Amino acid sequence: MSNVTDLTVAEIRDGFRAGNFTAREVAEGFNANVAAAKALNAFIVETPDHALAAADAADAARASGDLKPLSGVPIGMKDLFCTNGVQTTAASHILEGFIPTYESTVSGKLWDAGAGMLGKLNLDQFAMGSSNETSFFGNVISPWKRNDGGNASLAPGGSSGGSASAISARLCPAATGTDTGGSIRQPAAFVGISGIKPTYGRCSRWGVVAFASSLDQAGPMARTVRDNAILLEAMTGFDPKDSTSLDLPVPAWEAGLSSNLKGKRIGIPKEYRVDGMPAEIDALWEKGIAFLKDAGAEIMEVSLPHTKYALPTYYIIAPAEASSNLARYDGVRFGLRDLPDGANLQDMYAATRAAGFGPEVKRRIMIGTYVLSAGFYDAYYTQAQKVRTLISRDFDRAWESCDLLLTPTAPSAAFALGEKQADPLAMYLNDVFTVPASLAGLPAMSVPGGLDAQGLPLGLQIIGKALDEQSVLNAALAIEERAGFTARPDKWW
Amino acid sequence: MERARNASAARMSIDLQTVKKIASLARISVTDGEAQALVPELNNILGWVEQLGEVDVAGVEPMTAVIPNTLRLRDDVVTDGNVREKVLANAPQAEQGFFAVPKVIE
Numbered sequence: 001m002s003n004v005t006d007l008t009v010a011e012i013r014d015g016f017r018a019g020n021f022t023a024r025e026v027a028e029g030f031n032a033n034v035a036a037a038k039a040l041n042a043f044i045v046e047t048p049d050h051a052l053a054a055a056d057a058a059d060a061a062r063a064s065g066d067l068k069p070l071s072g073v074p075i076g077m078k079d080l081f082c083t084n085g086v087q088t089t090a091a092s093h094i095l096e097g098f099i100p101t102y103e104s105t106v107s108g109k110l111w112d113a114g115a116g117m118l119g120k121l122n123l124d125q126f127a128m129g130s131s132n133e134t135s136f137f138g139n140v141i142s143p144w145k146r147n148d149g150g151n152a153s154l155a156p157g158g159s160s161g162g163s164a165s166a167i168s169a170r171l172c173p174a175a176t177g178t179d180t181g182g183s184i185r186q187p188a189a190f191v192g193i194s195g196i197k198p199t200y201g202r203c204s205r206w207g208v209v210a211f212a213s214s215l216d217q218a219g220p221m222a223r224t225v226r227d228n229a230i231l232l233e234a235m236t237g238f239d240p241k242d243s244t245s246l247d248l249p250v251p252a253w254e255a256g257l258s259s260n261l262k263g264k265r266i267g268i269p270k271e272y273r274v275d276g277m278p279a280e281i282d283a284l285w286e287k288g289i290a291f292l293k294d295a296g297a298e299i300m301e302v303s304l305p306h307t308k309y310a311l312p313t314y315y316i317i318a319p320a321e322a323s324s325n326l327a328r329y330d331g332v333r334f335g336l337r338d339l340p341d342g343a344n345l346q347d348m349y350a351a352t353r354a355a356g357f358g359p360e361v362k363r364r365i366m367i368g369t370y371v372l373s374a375g376f377y378d379a380y381y382t383q384a385q386k387v388r389t390l391i392s393r394d395f396d397r398a399w400e401s402c403d404l405l406l407t408p409t410a411p412s413a414a415f416a417l418g419e420k421q422a423d424p425l426a427m428y429l430n431d432v433f434t435v436p437a438s439l440a441g442l443p444a445m446s447v448p449g450g451l452d453a454q455g456l457p458l459g460l461q462i463i464g465k466a467l468d469e470q471s472v473l474n475a476a477l478a479i480e481e482r483a484g485f486t487a488r489p490d491k492w493w
Numbered sequence: 494m495e496r497a498r499n500a501s502a503a504r505m506s507i508d509l510q511t512v513k514k515i516a517s518l519a520r521i522s523v524t525d526g527e528a529q530a531l532v533p534e535l536n537n538i539l540g541w542v543e544q545l546g547e548v549d550v551a552g553v554e555p556m557t558a559v560i561p562n563t564l565r566l567r568d569d570v571v572t573d574g575n576v577r578e579k580v581l582a583n584a585p586q587a588e589q590g591f592f593a594v595p596k597v598i599e
Binding site for chain 2: 098099100102199200214240243244247306309312315316323330332333334335336337339343345346348350351357362363365366370373379380383385386387388389390392424425440466
């Protein structure tokens with residue numbers, strides 16, 4: 001038997017059903033990989049017993065003919081999803097030791113579908129970051145290295161960097177991510193895996209630690225497009241506990257997979273050819289165009305005129321919503337309390353939040369507080385929400401002539417840890433291609449396209465119409481089949 | 494008129510005193526050194542987002558929902574409760590079924 005930890009979700013599911021191995025063997029294999037990979041710092045909490053219990057239940061279910069869609073499949077859970085009885089921190093000090101007494105809707109659906117949990121995955125603190133350098137529990141390290149003979153530690157991307165690093169290193173076959181401005185897609189691109197952010201409202205936000213509520217959306221990350229379809233089916237669905245949850249049936253995305261793109265029109269947004277884009281990214285984009293043409297699609301140039309305003313719009317709206325959402329961390333109901341001698345209630349709030357939040361979180365709360373404050377609300381926040389309408393309209397106009405958009409996922413390959421940390425603004429610019437679809441609530445996916453000259457993965461992004469995840473998955477599948485991406489990091493950890 | 498005044502206010506750069514005021518509104522205590530460091534950081538970010546001011550938004554409604562969705566109503570009945578122990582389980586200080594905080598009335 002080949003090593004079970006090299007198998008995809010579909011291969012584990014089907015091989016387990018066929019009796020090629022037990023669920024317990026799978027769980028033990030991944031538990032061992034997790035335990036041996038401390039150097040990557042991908043997990044905040046490891047939960048081998050949870051994975052084993054789910055595996056034993058799966059083995060019993062197989063014996064009694066009572067299998068569920070994800071029976072036998074262990075996964076990683078981003079530590080932004082509240083898990084009943086298991087510490088949930090959002091990678092922050094302020095939630096260190098917080099043990100939810102309830103289960104998030106998305107994680108609950110995955111357990112109900114038979115999946116087991118290998119652990120809670122590290123991330124940027126409160127999902128605020130693009131490099132996983134803002135976690136209170138330390139940086140996540142990418143398993144990838146440049147081929148220049150150097151030993152620089154690379155960023156796995158963020159905020160779902162623990163998920164990305166763990167999947168790429170075969171610590172789990174799949175994981176959950178969340179995406180507010182690119183937090184599934186950019187890390188997926190950095191480590192050579194796939195990840196999809198579905199249409200806003202597909203996945204319930206209930207029980208997910210909130211960052212920016214009008215943008216936050218959960219989604220799966222895995223090595224193949226098929227695995228993403230399988231996970232997405234298990235994660236989505238109407239939830240009365242989330243007021244923005246879409247009351248729609250869950251499509252059979254896996255059964256609908258087809259890489260024949262005949263009749264599909266793919267738009268290439270000309271405004272995404274940003275100044276200073278590396279030639280390798282441009283070459284990757286051209287390669288993606290050729291792949292989709294080969295799959296039968298028609299390619300056309302389209303215009304999204306307000307693209308350059310997407311990032312500044314995002315960096316008003318997301319901090320504004322964050323400043324409201326994070327007001328709940330007050331040292332009273334849960335989480336850290338810092339009560340200096342003789343402090344009154346107001347002093348306690350301020351001391352608790354000063355001690356509990358990291359620098360990037362404080363920066364964003366303060367930006368948000370400022371743009372929402374009296375006298376500035378219209379100039380910043382209302383203006384940003386109007387520009388957001390224009391960005392969304394740009395997509396609506398594009399859909400009059402095409403069905404999908406193809407872009408690079410990120411303007412660069414993975415950078416080294418520390419390389420962009422000195423300048424918050426330079427870090428923000430890494431999300432230039434992912435943020436517009438977030439602002440418009442559209443489904444978008446990253447799929448590996450190839451390696452750059454330094455031997456690092458590069459991702460291509462497919463953006464689709466609202467609710468048309470199927471076309472997004474299908475175009476990604478067409479790229480996956482043609483890119484033949486089999487590269488994996490050499491084990492050093 | 495209101496818009497014009499707000500727009501010009503937004504173009505002003507923020508100073509140390511403003512940073513301290515924002516921190517106070519956000520209930521985050523900052524040392525003088527931290528506040529000093531935040532002045533250029535916040536000005537850089539705010540200076541950059543101000544390019545939105547050049548976009549013509551005449552007649553454009555601010556976005557309220559990215560995907561058209563109607564807010565649902567449900568029957569006005571109790572659907573959960575009786576979980577006091579769970580609600581208090583993570584409180585830094587819970588006493589006799591309540592959240593405890595420092596004395597508020599002097």
